[in-house]
Amino acid sequence: MSEFEIKTIVNPQTADREYIREVAETKRALELWTMEPGFRERFLAAPEETLAAHDLSVDALAVKILADHDTAVKYQKTPPAELPRTVRRYRGFIREKVTERERMIKEFCVPKHPAFRAWRSRQINRCWAEFGARNRSLIHVPMTYELDLGCSVGCPFCGLMAPRLQKVCRYDEDAELWKGVLDFAKETLGDAAGQGTCYYATEPLDNPDYERFVDDFFEIFGIVPQLTTAISMRKPERTRAFLSDALKKYRRIHRFSVLSLDILHKIYETFTPEELTCVELLPQFTEAPQNKFANAGRARENDTLHVDEGDGNTISCVSGFIVNMAERSVRLITPCGASKAHPTGELRVAKEFFSDLDDFKQVLLSMIDRYMQPEFPKEQPLFLRPSISFRKTEEGVECFHSDKFRLEFRGADALSPALYQDILDKLQAGGKTACDVAEELTEETGAFPAHIFFILKKFEKAGLFLEPYECEGR
Ligand code: SF4
Missing domain, CATH: 3.20.20.70 (Aldolase class I)
Structure with missing residues (x-):
């Protein structure tokens, strides 16, 4: 096996004991770093001796790159092939876990x-x-x-x-x-x-x-x-x-x-x-x-x-x-x-x-x-989520929540920035149905109902409206 080859571990392609030992010992060293009081200080003072005291024989530089922020920054631009093998293998293991999690969210x-x-x-x-x-x-x-x-x-x-x-x-x-x-x-x-x-x-x-x-x-x-x-x-x-x-x-x-x-x-x-x-x-x-x-x-x-x-x-x-x-x-x-x-x-x-x-x-x-509505009925009163803020921009509208999140809706062609802004004005009044918004804007601005429903559907899918059961009693 080439030392550059990264293997999966959670779903092993191989019963390569040495490879698994290297990743497993690195994992234990990193756990000690995060959980054992004093380990970090002892390791930084005497890396090999500290690892040996825990019966770990992994590469001390690799552990330092993976655990210590300053060392990680120092090696940030090092091409992957030039990093210690243990770093590449451990990062491969983390990537495998992250990929699995993403597949769970999006597929499984x-x-x-x-x-x-x-x-x-x-x-x-x-x-x-x-x-x-x-x-x-x-x-x-x-x-x-x-x-x-x-x-x-x-x-x-x-x-x-x-x-x-x-x-x-x-x-x-x-x-x-x-x-x-x-x-x-x-x-x-x-x-x-x-x-x-x-x-x-x-x-x-x-x-x-x-x-x-x-x-x-x-x-x-x-x-x-x-x-x-x-x-x-x-x-x-x-x-x-x-x-x-x-x-x-x-x-x-x-x-x-x-x-x-x-x-x-x-x-x-x-x-x-x-x-x-x-x-x-x-x-x-x-x-x-x-x-x-x-x-x-x-x-x-x-x-x-x-x-x-x-x-x-x-x-x-x-x-x-x-x-x-x-x-x-x-x-x-x-x-x-x-x-x-x-x-x-x-x-x-x-x-x-x-x-x-x-x-x-x-x-x-x-x-x-x-x-669980597959989609909101057109007669459903619509309420923007109070936890999300909305504002108009030059290009349309955007919604945001403190500094954690920002989502822009940019107008173009028939779905102009002004149409997004007009729809936001109507929604901010609260309690209008999709039919109300379409009817009022068609009359006031000449906008096409199909365009209005399309934009409202985008907002709905983005989770910006309260669910119908959350609107009960409003
Ligand atoms: S359910 Fe709560 S109390 Fe029970 S083990 Fe988990 S964290 Fe502890």
Whole structure:
């Protein structure tokens, strides 16, 4: 193999142990940089010795380029072929993960149901306005599943404010319902229904039957859902067995939330770097040098956690349904910035309960029907989103949200800048329907209705209007 060749690791083209070891050890060195107090200083003073003290034999210069900002800047213009091999291989691994995430957003998570697809697309566009570049990391999963009600861990930073563990769904009692729910989700949404996880505001390993539920998920979708666990060390042998089986069936990235330095050390004593190649470690303890709690949920209430100042954030990446098997409920949510009104960074559109499989089918279809319009009816009163600002420009109009987002609509030919501006004036009055706008502007300016409807459709697709269910009572 040429040393310039970059191989995929999450979906390995080869069982090249040395290649994987090199990436895995680099990953561990970078984790130490972000999580182990004092590692950075020790490494900068004595790179090789510090890596050796952690049984790592990777190239110290490569670690420095990847971890240290000043060194990265120094090597910014170095042609890739002249960078240390380890840097190229590690960056190849990161690119592989990013590419997979982008495919999830744009391909795998797109539901086949047309109304659901249109609604999800509007939510994604709304989130560009509300989160800016941060929206790149939100998958907007259309369907996810919870096997318990609440969570046993009780993290003080929990972005979803998970309540205490109250109930778990047992496989022996609910296997048939579970398989029926998955089958119907697949029938309705297509393969996108298998892109979610089997946890949300829950801890997956709280459920003693988690592995059995996941086996059915694999049977139906051919996918092992991502595991994110905060209790990887509660029963290390269970975690190891799950990972080993899961990665044999379906290679993907899983995650451990690391709640303390002590847990980090236990993880490192238990798992080799190679075993954790496909497991991201998330620093979730205050001593970790690069720990950052999201400004959402309980972290916002807890002064000692030092959340980011400024706008509320979210850890939710669901634009769609959460099916809770323990309390038999379906909720429809989509991300938003955490605020007093939406402390968990989720717009909770609706929640309904079901009693059995037939009821689940009826509830799911009726929620899609009620809340997800393929397009807005022309008699629908239109309200611009209050979270987005609008102004006229020389070329048309633009919308923006602080310094995070700017979207320009430039007029040209028949769709002149003045037409965009006239439409904005009408919309800013609030509550006019597309028909009202067309009728008034045709009479006042002689504009063609077809052009007006075309521009209004562009605004609608960009997620700039409140959804019909958000306008109720206005
Ligand atoms: S962050 Fe996860 S593990 Fe912690 S309380 Fe919330 S749901 Fe449970």
